[in-house]
Amino acid sequence: MDTALPLSFRDLPQGVVIDDPDLLPSYARDQSRFTDSTTPIAVLAPRTTDEVAACVRACHEAKLAVVTRGAGTGLSGGANAVENGVVLSLHRMNQILSIDPVERLAVVQPGVNTAELRAAVAEQGLMYPPDPGSVASCSIGGNVATNAGGMCCVKYGVTRDFVEELEVVLADGRVMRTGTRTVKGVAGYDLTSLFVGSEGTLGVVTEIVVRLVPAPRPPLTLVATFDDLASAGAAVSAITAAGLALSAVEILDRTTLQAVDAMTHMGLGDAAAMLLVQADSDDAASLLVEVEKLAAAAGAVDIAVSEDPEEAAMLMEARRLALPALERLGEWLLDDVCVPRSRVVELIAAVEDIAADTGLTIGVFGHAGDGNLHPTLIFDEASRDAALKAFDRITEAALALGGTITGEHGVGRLKADWLTRELDPVALELQRALRRTFDPEGLLNPGAQL
């Protein structure tokens, strides 16, 4: 072992410490842009809760910062390595420990891939709903850290809604469990909800009990295209106001559609915007008839409903490819703002104005039914500063519309400054005090959140 490493690491179990200088740089950062990072002094890759506790204790003793990392797919810099710190990577803790079809619960380690979890429970007729864009590559632990969302959320809710129990290693290495496996329970404060979305700043989650739901029927899918983005936004508002139990209400603008088309040759056409709407309930067909009427009234130029699961999967895949496709256009910076659902039209208009003002290409896509959009700025070296300013203007616009600076990607390092803009100053003080209570020495993911 590298002699520059702290003495406290010498007692860690064989194989846990990774200090190969060729490997360390790949643990420096997540997939965010414009966030600070550095090469960690070591990567710790424990295989068990006891090993996590030993790692955290060793870091605590050596006063080293601990940045916990899931699959590294984050978009806010929440897993970026910091000076005088290690990366605690949970990729080896990737076991689904049990699936209980009667209680509809699964017990998983944090490194489990989210798509694998979804596939495993599907074999038992169950669904784990949260399905972030990165579902194929992200980990459930990272989902818990960011309270990840996805396409199903419009009907089913976000990660926090499905976390029943957690095992957590605290900053000093103590291990604890929170929550209850019963459907209801009010014994003590809701520490579970507090850990969900706390981005590794309050503890290291080492085991997760998630609630599952009966698998719904394969969804029916409606595709509606529009000649202008505002009409698509109006359709979203009307669909939302109707209160239909739809399982996805996604939007893609022309920039995004063309990028996906260029990548996949799917033949998505030349519309200004496309809505993808799914329904997975027994009355899905009648729900989509309602959606069709509302979309037509809002000015849709083409509407089609598909019952073919393969076609549905293909269309949702087009949506999932939005970011990878936009990435091919140049350097990119993706925002994650969420506004009240009735104000999606205004947010879209604000983004169009900002694109027109700056001359930047901004792809707009996202979970329209939740008011959660991901305007994505494309830029090059010459337009880099303009892109940063436009990013701020978009986030500002969302706040001005009564929205939030982050709907599902987390604060991380990308939006730590913005957090002070959104939060009530007293809430901010309280959040800081709370963090000190959990981590008096400030060793857990310093620089993330606040």
Next chain:
Amino acid sequence: MDTALPLSFRDLPQGVVIDDPDLLPSYARDQSRFTDSTTPIAVLAPRTTDEVAACVRACHEAKLAVVTRGAGTGLSGGANAVENGVVLSLHRMNQILSIDPVERLAVVQPGVNTAELRAAVAEQGLMYPPDPGSVASCSIGGNVATNAGGMCCVKYGVTRDFVEELEVVLADGRVMRTGTRTVKGVAGYDLTSLFVGSEGTLGVVTEIVVRLVPAPRPPLTLVATFDDLASAGAAVSAITAAGLALSAVEILDRTTLQAVDAMTHMGLGDAAAMLLVQADSDDAASLLVEVEKLAAAAGAVDIAVSEDPEEAAMLMEARRLALPALERLGEWLLDDVCVPRSRVVELIAAVEDIAADTGLTIGVFGHAGDGNLHPTLIFDEASRDAALKAFDRITEAALALGGTITGEHGVGRLKADWLTRELDPVALELQRALRRTFDPEGLLNPGAQL
């Protein structure tokens, strides 16, 4: 004003301080049994958030304990007055400030009656789902304090699932807001969920933004009766395992049915147990056909489905009258335990054993579909000690079945000792540290929770 009151009270607005010795005793306690209480030195009844802040500051200055009280319908002693303390009663803050049918949100003061809120939003085609047994008399603020449940929870979730934003007065009188009105949002720690269920130990909630859902169709109701309680429990397990989206799955045992019958002369018959099952979705009829099959297979002796909303309301009223009816039999002590749904049968069997062992009358009723039962002990002076012991045995049995000491009524003072049994010792330390962070001087509801 009583000269025995602290000097800091003299600056409080006119009319806020109630110190009439004839009135104070009625604020001494909630509706729990076997919990300590005393007459408060004063009742503070503010009308606005500013007045709440002034009251809390005045108490902080005088080092007086503050017990916040909603409608006083609690069953765990969470609102019981303590020595050297005031009761902060929020009954005057009873305004529904706004209902937004587009965003499906309502902004309410904590003293709003829960049934009134439900009625007001129903006029706009919306529903606020949580419906505790005391819905006609409880307040939404009390529901937030205890994370109240109810009959709809089996489909819709509990109070916490519907609280989007809170305004809170902290222990030192600072005012803050938590949460966001957007459907999704991950900016900062989830302080909102932390306050929900904290029983006034972390702050005083002065405004609540609740999420609403589209009003469902009037429910269809199925009634099934059984010759023995175990068969009813088996039916519950089968219904739960089927994963049907039912909006109520309630149980009443013979003791409870006879008590309700004696009170109402409804003619509920002589069954050992009755299940009341409701479905409020568009496919309600087909769901209840499934339930009928499962109930018959479990040995139901009589099954009837009603489409008549009045009959449905009458049957649910019978369920709501369970506690008032049992109260007529003698002194009572009601438990609130929740077990994994598949273990309801075992819990019922345990309660039957305890009743047989002790010779006590124990009425069993509750939210069977959630695993949340309210075994209610009837006793007199001679059997008082036996009742207390039986109560402990029931709570113990629930814990042994992987359950919790409280599903929806809260810890309060009744179960503060039990909380140390249920919680992980490290979680307990953390909860205490967290409470000190919010309330360093321990003035908010001392004796409740921990």
